[in-house]
Amino acid sequence: MAAALPTRLAIGLTAAAALAFGSAPASAAPKPSEAQLRAELKSLNKKVDKLIEAYNLKRVELAKARQAAATAEERLATSEEALTTAEKRVAEIARLRYQNAELSLPSVLPPSSGGGAAVLDQLTAEQQAVVQGVADARDEKKKAAEAATALTAKVSADATSVDQQRDEAEDIIKDIEKKLRDLIPVSTGRRSNGTWTPELPSGSDNITTRTRAIRALIQKNFALPYSVGCFRSGSSGEHPLGRACDFMMSTGGSMPSAANSALGDRIAEWTLQNRAKLGVKYVIWKQRINHGSGWSAMSNRGSITENHFDHVHISMH
Structure with a gap:
């Protein structure tokens, strides 16, 4: 839809340009009426608003992607910290078991822990789960970062397109507004030298x-x-x-x-x-x-x- 928007706008702008600037036929084409100019101005303003709205939605989407990447980074840091703690616990128990057999394990384990070998197996399993969690977190971080990077590039490209087409539309809008100003009639009482004759108030509103x-x-x-x-x-x-x-x-x-x-x-x-x-x-x-x-x-x-x-x-x- 984002890709189709500039195309639709370009079509609208081309039509608007044809109306605002006119082509160059052999005989002079009739000037657009005030009603036609106002209708075209209204249509162009709507197109510009829609274009800016689409760009703004992309900005919101990008902000969400960046937040997702930051959250993934935080989860990875937490998982890596948990992995470091688990690795230290398993390494310490393995060292004690190697040096002193199971007799030394009760000094580092809670009283309700059961056999040292069973506890070591349990801790090893926990460590493996933490390792898997870290791997998952790294994958999530990578995907979120890639999505944010891709979206940043897309928003940047969209912004350039928006700026170009908005400038084009605003140029046409200015031309239409000038044409509308040209349609404004000269008020009553202007002398040939540009001065104005005095006027008396009239009507129920008591103004000139x-x-x-x-x-x-x-x-x-x-x-x-x-x-x-x-x-x-x-x-x-x-x-x-x-x-x-x-x-x-x-x-x-x-x-x-x-x-x-x-x-x-x-x-x-x-x-x-x-x-x-x-x-x-x-x-x-x-x-x-x-x-x-x-x-x-x-x-x-x-x-x-x-x-x-x-x-x-x-x-x-």
Whole structure:
């Protein structure tokens, strides 16, 4: 199954590449629609996730094989120690028997032991059992070590294949995302010189058309975990003017989870990439502000919310 996975992915990537980059026919082929691009992007993301999942399962399997090898090594050490002890006991009894016949055996054997010859035979049998146990442990260790070595090589090869095909998939994903950005319409009120005409708030949500448009686009492009707050009276900045929205990444003034923090990063990045088309004035996120020329640190306002660690703030022209 592991071998079939890269093949299936390669087929999927080839198809994706054909869609994303297009072939070179004599006449221009129609551009893929937004729905087609989104469907292909979703499919590619699933393929990448499956590929990484398969690789991760191999890593887990390798960890188990290494643990089995370590356990076998421990058993071998214990068996070898038992063998050494048994050999010493048998050798000592044999030496005493040779030197002093059976008269000397009671001094090294328990009172209930019976005849010296019988005890020696018993100890010899025990020694042979221990020797066999050591041999079995050595075989087990060898097999476990060989399995771990083979699996290490397999995981290494799989990792290389995963990296190559993941890079290929991510390149295609980036191209599709760029094509999706190209489909984003220019917002209302942009002048030929790139500046923006003022807009009045409208509608029941009391925000401008441009603000409403970017809110809808972000809701469309990202799975938002919490609510979006835009118009807010009695505050400073663009909120009472209907020209700003806060995209919440947590609730109750708490820090966002790692996943939601990364989501906020992506929303901020996407917004800045499209600022010229959408009329974005600036973005505030994680106590930083960006007007389009890079992030600048902001002074500490006190709380998590006031420092914009729990929401992405977007202000519009």
